[in-house]
Amino acid sequence: MKSLSCEDAKQVDLVEYLAYLDHHPQKVHNENFWYLSPLREEKTASFKVNRQKNVWYDHAVGKGGDLIDFGTLYHNCSVSELLGRLSVYQARPVLSFHPPTISDNLSGANSRFAGEKKEAEGCKIVVLDSRPLAAKELLNYLEKRCIPLEIANRFCKEVDFLLYNKKHTVIGFQNNSGGYELRSENFKGSSSPKDITFVDKRTDDVAVFEGFFSFLSFCTVNKNLTAPLSNCLVLNSLSFFEKSRSLMEQYNQVHLILDRDSAGMNRTKQALQWDRDKYIDRSDFYKHHKDLNDWLIHHQQSQKQSQRQGRRL
CATH class of the missing domain: 3.40.1360.10 (Dna Topoisomerase Vi A Subunit; Chain: A, domain 2)
Structure with a gap:
């Protein structure tokens, strides 16, 4: 198995990798995902991942960086050892662990990951319903992004999903495997399975x-x-x-x-x-x-x- 380069490793999605390690966000605001620190014990989430920049910062200790900085600290290993770990991670069967992702219709797929920890129930995105775009706040968001409704309606749906036992309504863009990219003014995420x-x-x-x-x-x-x-x-x-x-x-x-x-x-x-x-x-x-x-x-x-x-x- 070919080891990843440092440049490739830095492109690995931090949020997905944290979910793979069984760490899930306590809250999500725009591109910022807040966690109980994976690097130490704490009761208030102070570990932030900016998903757009793919970097992290632990506010309680004043440290941060990219995935390589995190991985070497988390696994207490050298960069070369981390690249080997990430190569194994990248080579696993493709199933995205976007937080929160695994929807309830994927229970059969989870059996392929024997030995991996399952996500806590509240961390899963569960898609409830989809329909043509109509919610005013979503139409306003499309207008802000300068996308005409006639074009958005050809490719997108209004999607309800459940996250942390709270219902959200967003714009959904479906992939070839039936999962959705999910967006609104205040949310960016996706449901499984992740695909093109x-x-x-x-x-x-x-x-x-x-x-x-x-x-x-x-x-x-x-x-x-x-x-x-x-x-x-x-x-x-x-x-x-x-x-x-x-x-x-x-x-x-x-x-x-x-x-x-x-x-x-x-x-x-x-x-x-x-x-x-x-x-x-x-x-x-x-x-x-x-x-x-x-x-x-x-x-x-x-x-x-x-x-x-x-x-x-």
């Missing part, structure tokens, strides 16, 4: 996105085109990028529309090393923004501002 979402337009090329809001933004930017859009692959997690290579290789051209953070740019560089003729970096279109949705929001705000100035003139 592939939209087949029967074209010879494919556009690849990291998250579904970038995909929805792509549909929004191109909504007036009469020609069919390319096939679209939404990874829903960068961890699926290499796993999706065989799928991407089936197409003549692969348009990479990944986030312009270090993780997204590293994956883009990796693909260009595979084949510069097949893989094309399209992120120059939004080069001064973190992703396509961020560009769309700023673009529409600029347009509105120009229209207001035009009316004053």
Whole structure:
């Protein structure tokens, strides 16, 4: 089994890895997940993971860092030993442990993980219902992200789920295995099973996105085109990028529309090393923004501002 590099190890989702180690958040607020510290005993959650940046900070002791910093402390091991552990973790059968994830219809799948601890019942996301988008706060959130309802309704649903015995209603984007990416103004998570979402337009090329809001933004930017859009692959997690290579290789051209953070740019560089003729970096279109949705929001705000100035003139 090939050991992970340090760069690859830093891309491992901290929240998923903590769940794999049977540590689950006490509360979730936006991209911040708060835990009872896995590194020591405590009664009040002071260990924070920022999922967007994939870093942690233990407020009680004033320490933090990336997954390598955490893993060497947690396992009391060297970096090379940790990379070996993470290689075993990455090679396990694919079943995401996004906190909270395992829905009640996966009890059969859990049997494949003999010897692993099960998540506490309250930590599981249990999807209760889905329907067309209608809740006002969700429509307001879509408007804030500059996604027209007509486009969101084609690919998303309004989803009710249970977490810590509390019901939540969010926007759900379904993957190929029936799980959902779940988003609202105050929540970001997913239900199991975690997987890619592939939209087949029967074209010879494919556009690849990291998250579904970038995909929805792509549909929004191109909504007036009469020609069919390319096939679209939404990874829903960068961890699926290499796993999706065989799928991407089936197409003549692969348009990479990944986030312009270090993780997204590293994956883009990796693909260009595979084949510069097949893989094309399209992120120059939004080069001064973190992703396509961020560009769309700023673009529409600029347009509105120009229209207001035009009316004053």
